Amino acid sequence: MNNKKVVVRMLAVIAALAAITVLQMCKPQAPTSVSGTDAAIKAYVPPGKYDEFYNLVSGGFSGQMSVYGLPSGRLFRVIPVFSEDPTTGYGYSEETKAMLNTSHGYVPWDDLHHPAISTTNGEHDGRWVFGNANNTPRVARIDLKTFRTAEIIELPNSGGNHSSPFITENTEYVVAGTRFSVPVGDKTDVPISTFKENFKGYISFISVDPKDGKMNIAFQLKTPGVSFDLSRAGKGPSHGWFFFSCYNTEQAYTLLEVNASQKDKDFIMAVNWKKAEEYMAAGKGEKAKVRYARNRYDETTHTATSEILTDVLQLDPAQLKDIIYFIPCPKSPHGCDTDPTGEYIIGSGKLAALIPVFSFTKIQQAIANKEFEGEFAGIPVIKYEAALHGEVKKPGLGPLHTEFDDKGNAYTSFFVSSEIVKWNVETLEVLDRVPTYYSVGHLCVPGGPTRKPHGQYVIAYNKITKDRYLPTGPELTQSAQIYDITGDKMKLILDFPTIGEPHYAEAIPASMIMPQSVKIFKLEENNHPYVAKGEGQAKIERKGNQVHVSMTAIRSHLTPDNIEGIKLGDEVYFHITNLEQDWDVPHGFAVKGANNAEILIMPGETQTLKWKPLSTGVFPFYCTDFCSALHQEMQGYIRVSPAGSPVPLKYSTGKVDDTATGAGQ
Amino acid sequence: MRTTLFVLIWLALASCGQPKIETAASVADLPAAGGQASVQDDESQQDVVKIAANSAAHTTLVAALKAAEYVDALSNAGPFTVFAPTNAAFDKLPEGTLETLTSPENKDQLRTILEYHVYVGVITESMIQDGMTINMVSLDNATLGKKDGKITINGAEVAGSARGSNGIVYIIDTVLLPPEKK
Numbered sequence: 001m002n003n004k005k006v007v008v009r010m011l012a013v014i015a016a017l018a019a020i021t022v023l024q025m026c027k028p029q030a031p032t033s034v035s036g037t038d039a040a041i042k043a044y045v046p047p048g049k050y051d052e053f054y055n056l057v058s059g060g061f062s063g064q065m066s067v068y069g070l071p072s073g074r075l076f077r078v079i080p081v082f083s084e085d086p087t088t089g090y091g092y093s094e095e096t097k098a099m100l101n102t103s104h105g106y107v108p109w110d111d112l113h114h115p116a117i118s119t120t121n122g123e124h125d126g127r128w129v130f131g132n133a134n135n136t137p138r139v140a141r142i143d144l145k146t147f148r149t150a151e152i153i154e155l156p157n158s159g160g161n162h163s164s165p166f167i168t169e170n171t172e173y174v175v176a177g178t179r180f181s182v183p184v185g186d187k188t189d190v191p192i193s194t195f196k197e198n199f200k201g202y203i204s205f206i207s208v209d210p211k212d213g214k215m216n217i218a219f220q221l222k223t224p225g226v227s228f229d230l231s232r233a234g235k236g237p238s239h240g241w242f243f244f245s246c247y248n249t250e251q252a253y254t255l256l257e258v259n260a261s262q263k264d265k266d267f268i269m270a271v272n273w274k275k276a277e278e279y280m281a282a283g284k285g286e287k288a289k290v291r292y293a294r295n296r297y298d299e300t301t302h303t304a305t306s307e308i309l310t311d312v313l314q315l316d317p318a319q320l321k322d323i324i325y326f327i328p329c330p331k332s333p334h335g336c337d338t339d340p341t342g343e344y345i346i347g348s349g350k351l352a353a354l355i356p357v358f359s360f361t362k363i364q365q366a367i368a369n370k371e372f373e374g375e376f377a378g379i380p381v382i383k384y385e386a387a388l389h390g391e392v393k394k395p396g397l398g399p400l401h402t403e404f405d406d407k408g409n410a411y412t413s414f415f416v417s418s419e420i421v422k423w424n425v426e427t428l429e430v431l432d433r434v435p436t437y438y439s440v441g442h443l444c445v446p447g448g449p450t451r452k453p454h455g456q457y458v459i460a461y462n463k464i465t466k467d468r469y470l471p472t473g474p475e476l477t478q479s480a481q482i483y484d485i486t487g488d489k490m491k492l493i494l495d496f497p498t499i500g501e502p503h504y505a506e507a508i509p510a511s512m513i514m515p516q517s518v519k520i521f522k523l524e525e526n527n528h529p530y531v532a533k534g535e536g537q538a539k540i541e542r543k544g545n546q547v548h549v550s551m552t553a554i555r556s557h558l559t560p561d562n563i564e565g566i567k568l569g570d571e572v573y574f575h576i577t578n579l580e581q582d583w584d585v586p587h588g589f590a591v592k593g594a595n596n597a598e599i600l601i602m603p604g605e606t607q608t609l610k611w612k613p614l615s616t617g618v619f620p621f622y623c624t625d626f627c628s629a630l631h632q633e634m635q636g637y638i639r640v641s642p643a644g645s646p647v648p649l650k651y652s653t654g655k656v657d658d659t660a661t662g663a664g665q
Numbered sequence: 666m667r668t669t670l671f672v673l674i675w676l677a678l679a680s681c682g683q684p685k686i687e688t689a690a691s692v693a694d695l696p697a698a699g700g701q702a703s704v705q706d707d708e709s710q711q712d713v714v715k716i717a718a719n720s721a722a723h724t725t726l727v728a729a730l731k732a733a734e735y736v737d738a739l740s741n742a743g744p745f746t747v748f749a750p751t752n753a754a755f756d757k758l759p760e761g762t763l764e765t766l767t768s769p770e771n772k773d774q775l776r777t778i779l780e781y782h783v784y785v786g787v788i789t790e791s792m793i794q795d796g797m798t799i800n801m802v803s804l805d806n807a808t809l810g811k812k813d814g815k816i817t818i819n820g821a822e823v824a825g826s827a828r829g830s831n832g833i834v835y836i837i838d839t840v841l842l843p844p845e846k847k
Contacts, residue, residue, distance in 0.1 A: 257744070257786045264800045330804055351785045353776075353802055394773050397738050397802065398785070416785065417738040418700060438701045439742050464742060466704045 042484050043494035045072040050514070053446045053507040055459065056115045056129050057480070060501025063110045065131055067147065070446065070507055071457060071482055073496035081140050081149050082110030082133045089599030090149075094573065094608035095528075096297075101306035102154050103291040107136045113162060113503040114230075117144075118208070122169040122235040122342075122451035126512035128213050130165040130174050137161035139176055139206060141213055146518045150297050153215045156290035156312055157184045157202040163228035165206075169239050169451075173218065173273065174206040177228030177244050185288065195253040199225035202314075203244070205273065214296070219280050219313045220288075221271065221323065224377030225251055227260070228269075229334050230401075235451050236342030238360040240274035243345050245333035246326075249376065261351060265328040265384070267376070268336055268347050270363060276315055276323050284320060285313035300527045302605050318378035325367060326376050328384040329356055335401035339410065339425050340451050344389060346410060346425075348399035355399050355412060357428060359389040390428045395421045400441060401504075403448030405455030405485060411448075413440040413460065420460055420483065422490060434490045436460040436481055437468050445485070446507035454509065458483050458490065461502040469497060478502055519583040521604030528606035530575035535559040540651050547572045549651070553587035553601060554579040555628040557653060558621070561636030565649030568616055568642055577606040588624030591638065598624045613640040700737030710830035713747045714739045717834065725755040725763065732767040733775045739783070745832030746784040746799075748818055750840045758840055777803050781843040787833050790816060790826060805843040 045051050051069025058065055063083030067076045084091025084100065091100050091108060100106055110133035118128045128150070131140045137158035143150040155161055159180025166175045181199040183190050190198045200222055207218040227248040234241035246267045252259030279285070288311065295306040317324040329347035337346045345358040365371075366386035373383045398416030405411070410425050418439050422432040442461050446454040460481045469477060477497035483490040523533055532538045532550040538559040541548045547570050552559045558576075566572060576589045578601040590598040591611050599607045613619065623634035641647040702714060714736055717723040726749055730736050739745060755763055766775045780803035788799065788809075795811040810817035817823060821839035828834075 255792070258788060258792060258799075261786055261800065264804055264806070331800060351800075351802065352804060353780055354804070394776060397735075397780075416741055416743070418741050435700055435737070437699070464701070466701065466706070 039491065039493040042491075043071045043073065043482060045069065045074070050510055052456075052510060053454075054510055054513050055444070055505055055507045056117065057461070057498060057505040058112045058115050058131060058501075058503040059499050060113060060478075060503040061111050062500025063112050063133070064500065065112060065115055065129070065142065066499050066502075068480075068496075068498075069510075070459070071494065073480065073482065073494050075499070077147060078499055079142055079147050079149065081131055081142065082107075082112050082138065082152075084108045084597075086597035087600070089597050089607060089609065092597035092609070093599045094610055095303040095606075098304035098306040099149060099152055099295045099297060101295055102136050102138065102293045103156075103308065104136060110135050110138070112140075114165060115504060115506050116165045116167050116174070116449075117506045117508055118171040118213075119167060119450055120170055122239070124447055124450055124452075124506075124508045124512065125171075126508055126516070127171075128208075129506070130167065132161045132164035132176065134160055134162050134179070137164075137176070137178065139165045139174055139215065141208075141215060143213070144513055145516050146299065148297070150213065150299075151215055152293075152295045153206060153217070154292035154294065155202075155204050155217070156292040157182070157200070157220060157288075158204065163203075163231050163244060166231040166233055166242070167208075168233045168242075168273070169235055171208050171210070174208055174215065175231060175233070175242060175273075176204045176206065177231060178202055179227050179229065181225035181227065192253050195225060196251050199251075199253075201225055201228060203228065203271070205276070215294070217292075217309075217312050219276065219285055219315055221276065222314055222316045222318075223269070223324065224318075224379065226267070230336050232336055232338045232345075232449060234338055234342050234360065235340070238338060238342040238345075240272065241360070242271040242273055243336050243338060244269040244271065245329070245336035245347060247332040247334075261332060263331065265330050266333055266349075267326040267381070268329045268333060268345065268358065270325045270327060270382075272323055276320075279315055279320050279323070280313065285315055287311050288314050299521065300525050302521070302526065302528050302607065321380070324379050325363070326379055326381040327358060327363065327387045328373075328381065330354065335399070335412075337402040337404075337410075337449070340404050340406070340453055342451070344425050346402045346412070348402065348412065350398055350400055350415065352399065353394060353397050355392040355395055355402075355423075356384075357389045357392065357425065358387045362389065363387045392421075392423050392428045392430065395423065395430055396433065401443055403443045403445040403458065404453050405445055405448075405458075406453045407455060409455075411443055411445065411458045411485070411490075413443045415439055415441065415463075420458060420490060422485070432489050434483060434492065436462055437479070437495065438462060438466060439464040442504040444505040444507055446509070449506070454507075455485055457507075458485050459505065459507070461498070461505060463501070465497070468495065480505075519603075520581050521602055523577075523579065523581060523604045526577070526604055526606060528575070528577070530573075530608065531606045532559075532575075532577045534579065535653070538651075538653075540649060542649055545570050547649075549574050551576045551589075552579050553577070553589070553623060553634075555585070556623075556630035556634045558589075558623065558634060558636050559653040560651035561653045562655070563636070563651045564639040564641075565647050566613065566638060566640045567645060567647075568613065568640060570613070570640075572611045572613070572638070573608050574611060574621075575606055575608045576601050578603050580604070585627055586625045587627055587634075589621065590624045591621040592619045600625055616640050616642055700740065702736045702740040704740075710828075712740050712831045713743070713745050713829040713834050716827050716829050717747075717749055720749075722751045722753070722836075723749055725752045726750055729755075729763075729767060729775060729779060732769075733772060733779050735776070735779055739831075741831070743831035744785070744787045746786060746788045747832060747834045748782045748821075748823075748837050748841060749834050750782070750837050751824075754838050754840050777843060778840070781805055781807070781841050789833060801843075803843050807841065 053070040055068040080090035137155040141151040158178040159182035162179035163177030181201040183198040203221040229245040231244040248260040330349040334350035335348040371386040396414035396417040440460040481495040580603040
C-alpha cells in the first residue's frame with residue numbers, strides 16, 4: 001500500500017467524521033419549521049400500505065366526486081355523479097341514462113360543490129355521501145358500499161342549488177337552499193325588474209329513509225327572495241335548528257358585484273325545523289303544483305328508473321312566524337358553520353375583515369325576549385349584539401369557511417389573503433396562520449363538520465395554482481394542500497393536484513368504509529331483463545328493427561363473438577353480462593363506429609350499449625378493460641347487411657364454418 | 666486532497682442550518698413571501714399591486730402595503746377597486762403620522778386605514794353615480810361623487826385610473842381616513 005492511498009483514506013475518514021459531527025450538531029435546530037424530510041414522512045404512505053382516511057372531494061365543474069387517500073393524496077377513483085362519463089359508460093349505457101333525467105329532459109353535465117357524509121348522532125356513519133348539482137338543482141346520494149350514485153332527486157322552485165346538501169344529526173333531512181331566487185308557481189313569465197314582488201327563495205327539506213336512504217321532499221319553506229349560500233345543521237343543544245348564510249338581501253337582480261354588496265350586513269337565517277315539522281304534522285303544509293324528477297338505481301336489475309313527481313308541500317314562515325329568524329352578519333356571509341359543541345355559529349362575511357361568532361344560547365334568549373331590530377320581508381331580525389358571542393378581529397381578508405378540531409379550535413379559510421387562520425372558538429384569539437398556494441376556498445378536517453372531528457389534518461382546497469406545478473399552458477390544475485395540525489403550529493406536509501375544481505370535501509376514517517366495500521355483484525341476484533347468467537343463456541332476439549344481444553363476458557372471450565343478420569336500419573342493443581365472480585375483474589365493451597361510448601361491466605353486472613350501424617360491412621368489437629393475458633384475444637365481429645337482405649340472424653362462439661383453412665380448430 | 670476535504674466539510678455545513686423552502690424568484694422588490702406577489706409572470710396584465718409598485722408616485726403606498734403585509738392579499742384574484750393615494754397625499758398627513766402608522770405595533774391601525782381604500786369588486790368609471798356609497802373592506806362606508814365627469818371619493822379628487830388584471834386603481838390626492846366609530 002503506498003503512502004498516497006493511506007493519506008486519501010485518512011482524509012476520507014476525517015471528512016466523514018466531520019460531516020457526521022456537523023450533521024449531529026445541527027439536528028436539534030429549528031423545531032418549529034418543517035424540513036422537507038419531516039413533511040415527507042408525515043404524508044408518506046409506503047407502497048402496499050393503506051391511507052388513514054378516505055377524502056371525498058367534489059369535482060366542482062366536472063360534476064363528479066373524487067376519492068383520495070389521506071395523508072398520501074393518492075387518487076383512487078372518480079365517481080360519476082352529475083356528468084356523463086364515457087369511460088365507465090355512465091349516462092351512455094341504457095341502464096344509467098335515467099340517472100341524468102330531469103324535468104328539463106336529459107341533462108349531461110352539472111357542477112358538484114359540496115359532499116356531505118351521512119351522520120348518526122352527529123357523527124359520520126359511513127353509509128352515504130350526498131352531493132349537490134348547482135346548475136340544474138338536484139341532490140345525489142352515493143352509496144359508500146359501491147361508491148356509485150344510487151339516487152338523484154331534482155329540486156322544484158330552486159334557481160341554483162348551491163346551499164346544499166347539508167344534513168341533520170341523524171340524517172333525518174338533507175337540506176337544500178337556492179342560490180338564485182326565482183319566480184315560481186303560476187306567475188313565472190314576469191319582468192326581471194319585478195324581483196322584489198315576484199321572486200322567492202325556497203329551502204327544501206329532503207327526508208332520507210334510515211333503512212335504504214331513499215330520498216323524498218318532505219316539505220319546502222317559502223322564504224324572501226335572497227340568495228342562500230351555505231348552511232349547517234345545529235348539533236347537540238342546537239339540534240332541531242338549521243343556520244343558512246344569505247347574501248343579496250339588497251334583492252338586486254343585475255350587477256350583483258356592486259348591487260349585492262351595498263349593505264354592511266346581510267343575514268344568517270336561523271330555522272327551527274322541529275317547529276316546521278310540528279306545523280307539517282298539524283296539516284299546515286300547502287300543496288303546490290310542480291314538476292321534478294327522481295331517479296333511482298337498482299343494484300339487482302342494474303338499472304335506473306326515473307319518475308316525474310308533481311306536487312310538494314310548502315310552509316310559509318311569513319305566516320308561521322316562529323320558524324325563521326334573521327341575524328345580521330357582516331357582509332355577504334358565505335360560510336356558516338356550527339362548532340362541534342353546537343353552541344357556536346360562525347358566519348364568514350366574505351368581503352369582511354372580521355369573523356362574527358354567534359351563540360345558540362343567546363339566540364334563544366334573544367328570541368324569548370323579543371330582542372328584534374325589526375323585520376325583513378315579514379321575518380323578525382334579531383339584534384346583532386343580542387346574538388353575538390364575539391368577533392374575531394383582524395383575522396385576515398375574505399373569510400370563507402370554518403372547520404374544527406377536537407381541541408376547541410377553529411380553522412378559517414381566507415380567499416383574498418390566501419391563508420388559513422387557526423383561532424380558539426371560546427376566546428376568539430388568533431393562534432396561528434399559514435399561507436395557502438393560492439386563494440383557498442373550502443377547508444376539510446376529517447370529521448370537521450361533525451360532533452367528532454379527528455384533528456390530525458386540515459386540507460386546503462385552492463382555486464389557483466399559477467406557478468406551483470409544471471405549467472400546462474393556460475389551463476392549470478387546481479390543488480389540495482395538507483397541513484398537520486397536531487401541534488400548536490400548522491405545518492404544510494403535502495400538496496397535490498386534483499380533478500376539476502376541488503370545491504369542498506369531507507374525510508372519514510378508512511376503518512369505517514373499508515370493511516363494507518362491495519367486491520362483486522352476485523350473479524344469482526342479477527335481475528336484469530336481458531341477463532345471461534351463463535354462456536348457454538347467451539342469445540339474440542329480434543323485435544322489429546331492434547336487435548337485443550344478450551352477450552356474456554368471461555376471461556377471455558365474448559359469447560357470441562360472431563353475429564350476422566343485422567340489417568341497415570336496425571338498432572342493436574348489446575346487453576353484456578360479466579360472468580366473473582372475482583374481485584377487480586371488470587370487462588369493457590366497445591364496437592367500431594359507436595356514436596356514444598364504451599361501457600364497463602363489473603363482475604356479476606349487466607350493462608347495455610346501444611349501437612346503430614350507418615353502413616354495411618363487418619364491424620369489430622372487443623373488451624376494453626385489460627382483464628387477462630388473453631385480453632387482446634377477447635374480441636368479435638358483427639356483420640351488417642343491406643336492409644331487406646336475406647342474410648339470416650345467426651350467432652356463435654367457437655363455431656368454424658370454413659374447416660378447410662383450419663382457423664379456429 | 667485538501668480541497669476535497671474542504672469541499673466535503675463545506676457541503677456538510679451547508680446542508681444544515683435553515684431548511685430550504687423552495688420559492689419562486691420574487692418580482693422586483695416586492696417581498697418574497699411565497700405568496701402570489703412572488704409569481705413570476707411578465708406575460709399577463711399587471712395586477713393592482715404591480716401597477717402601484719411600478720408608479721414612482723406611489724412608493725409610500727407600496728411601503729405601507731408591505732408594512733401591513735397586504736401585498737400578497739392584493740395580488741390575489743380579487744376583484745378589487747383600490748383608491749391609491751400618491752406620495753404627495755401621504756405628505757399632507759400631519760408630521761409623524763406615517764412613521765407612527767408603519768411601526769409594527771400599529772399594524773392593525775394601518776391595516777384599517779388601507780382597508781378603507783379597498784373595495785372588493787370592480788367599480789368602473791361608468792358604474793359610478795354621484796352620491797353612491799360603497800362599503801369598504803374596513804366595513805366603513807365611503808361616498809363616491811361624479812360631477813362634470815370628475816370623480817371623487819369622500820370629496821378627494823380622482824386624478825386618474827388604471828385597469829389591472831385583478832381590479833381597478835383610482836389615483837387620489839388625499840389619504841382617506843375611516844369615519845370615527847360612534
